[in-house]
Amino acid sequence: MDFLRPASWEEALAAKAEHPTAVPIAGGTDVMVEINFDHRRPEYLLDLNRIGELSEWEVGQEKVRLGASVPYSSIMDHLRAELPGLALASHTVASPQIRNRGGVGGNLGTASPAGDAHPALLAADCEVEAESVRGTRLIPIDAFYTGVKRNALEPDELIRAVHIKKADGPQQYSKVGTRNAMVIAVCAFGIALHPETRTVRTGIGSAAPTPIRAKEAEDFLNAALEEGGFWDNGKIITPAIAKQFAALASGACNPIDDVRGTAKYRRHAVGIMARRTLGWTWEQYRGAGRTLEGAA
Numbered sequence: 473m474d475f476l477r478p479a480s481w482e483e484a485l486a487a488k489a490e491h492p493t494a495v496p497i498a499g500g501t502d503v504m505v506e507i508n509f510d511h512r513r514p515e516y517l518l519d520l521n522r523i524g525e526l527s528e529w530e531v532g533q534e535k536v537r538l539g540a541s542v543p544y545s546s547i548m549d550h551l552r553a554e555l556p557g558l559a560l561a562s563h564t565v566a567s568p569q570i571r572n573r574g575g576v577g578g579n580l581g582t583a584s585p586a587g588d589a590h591p592a593l594l595a596a597d598c599e600v601e602a603e604s605v606r607g608t609r610l611i612p613i614d615a616f617y618t619g620v621k622r623n624a625l626e627p628d629e630l631i632r633a634v635h636i637k638k639a640d641g642p643q644q645y646s647k648v649g650t651r652n653a654m655v656i657a658v659c660a661f662g663i664a665l666h667p668e669t670r671t672v673r674t675g676i677g678s679a680a681p682t683p684i685r686a687k688e689a690e691d692f693l694n695a696a697l698e699e700g701g702f703w704d705n706g707k708i709i710t711p712a713i714a715k716q717f718a719a720l721a722s723g724a725c726n727p728i729d730d731v732r733g734t735a736k737y738r739r740h741a742v743g744i745m746a747r748r749t750l751g752w753t754w755e756q757y758r759g760a761g762r763t764l765e766g767a768a
């Protein structure tokens with residue numbers, strides 16, 4: 473196995489163009505597990521750790537440009553206000569050691585349906601900045617996950633950054649696992665309220681072949697909130713609306729039975745998490761200094 477150690481982003485792109493089968497390694501918290509268990513024996517490893525800019529982020533007017541290798545611990549420490557859903561999801565990843573090494577670029581590279589960043593990224597809305605010697609493209613997150621542990625990257629492309637919409641309202645992340653730490657999600661749910669566009673977005677993890685949004689649930693809720701004037705009057709969302717949102721979120725799942733949980737349990741749990749996280753975020757929204765006249 474050859475170890476390629478580019479000193480700059482340009483060198484990394486050139487190396488990937490020359491060796492498209494080279495496996496990039498950032499934190500190594502997925503790659504090294506696969507190599508240690510002999511699940512993968514790549515001819516080339518492409519070490520991205522000398523490229524400092526991959527561990528940097530920029531907070532812009534509307535978006536955060538998050539370098540592919542920014543570790544989860546930095547997201548938790550520095551981007552909680554801008555990316556609350558992703559910060560909450562980061563909290564649930566593994567242990568401090570893994571959170572200091574692993575990052576969103578690696579989670580996207582692996583594209584496991586159980587990856588914790590995905591539901592938060594889907595709910596917040598973002599684009600993946602993919603680059604090769606041929607140029608740069610922004611892949612909408614909805615188009616990024618193409619199958620079980622498959623993504624939309626071309627063989628010569630690397631992830632440079634992720635452009636994530638800054639929170640304009642409350643966000644939440646909920647994960648079911650057998651214990652609080654060091655656990656792969658049985659299933660997970662992310663939600664983001666976007667008061668500016670009067671929309672709600674969701675993300676579901678570990679309950680379908682890829683991370684997905686619960687689009688029907690979103691459409692239903694967006695129409696119900698609009699119809700009832702909820703964004704303006706700040707009323708408590710009725711139990712009937714919350715129940716239907718949960719049922720549609722549950723219906724969006726296409727899970728399997730595996731060692732971590734049954735398909736039936738996953739569908740049920742996603743419904744519960746959808747209802748709870750909607751309740752939590754809506755309470756935050758109602759309490760966030762908006763006019764509550766007429767609120768129930």
Ligand SMILES: Cc1cc2nc3c(=O)[nH]c(=O)nc-3n(C[C@H](O)[C@H](O)[C@H](O)COP(=O)(O)OP(=O)(O)OC[C@H]3O[C@@H](n4cnc5c(N)ncnc54)[C@H](O)[C@@H]3O)c2cc1C
Pocket residue numbers: 495496497498499500501502503504505520540541564565566567570573574575576577578579580581582586587588589629630631632654655656657
């Ligand atoms: C003990 C343990 C517990 C874990 N618990 C969790 C958990 O709770 N939740 C969770 O989501 N994950 C968990 N993981 C998995 C892992 O930590 C995450 O997926 C993490 O985000 C991977 O990031 P990394 O930088 O270490 O990726 P790496 O291992 O370096 O790479 C992962 C994949 O992404 C590719 N890649 C990396 N960077 C780029 C890039 N810039 N461009 C293109 N491709 C790239 C690699 O080639 C590889 O295919 C756990 C892992 C371990 C070992």
